[in-house]
Amino acid sequence: MSISVTNFGEYTVKNVKSFMGREGLGFNCNLYRKNKKVAFCFDDAGGGDACINWIEGGYDGEESQLLKKHIATLPAIKSEYTDQFLTISMDWFVTDCVSKWEQNRDIRKMKRQCQTKTLFKASKYKNRQYTILNVPYSNSTKQRIQDKYDKDVEIFNDVLAKGDIPSVLIAN
Secondary structure, X not given: OOOOOOOOOOEEEEEEEEEEEOOEEEEEEEEEEOOEEEEEEEEOOOOOXXXXXXXXXXXXXXXXXXXXXXXXXXXXXXXXXXXOEEOOOHHHHHHHHHHHHHHHHXXXXXXXXXXOOEEEEEOOOOOOOOEEEOOOOOHHHHHHHHHHOOOOEEEHHHHHHOOOOOHHHOOO
16 A cells, blocks of 8 residues: 555544455445544455444544545645546545554564564565564674675664654655
């Protein structure tokens, strides 16, 4: 999943459950505004939009209107395929909230692993493939990895320490 929304404002998702469907990644989650549950959302990964079931007021209720107002403040996104700019829909917004939640979960997991292990990706690996060495990260470990892969390697311990996102967590 690609993340194109940059401002989620007061909105977050919780209780995310994701799964593989016929058309990619599906999910179930709760949508919150200011820590108040406002909707239950799901995408069955069948090729259609995600469904948003509002707790109160339905599609024309107050919470739905507040989300529409927030989305209206977001800039349009340039299409990957044409020169057109696309406006963000509620479905797109919720899907990006879930993507961001999953990316943050994966970052937390990698940070825990980096406390006792060395994580890296050589350029010869495919997009989401990387190696976990069961040795603590050190300068000598870094040097051995760089010697073996001709310095053409991304060491996630360093990337995460700088506050950046490892390439394996960025959708292409």
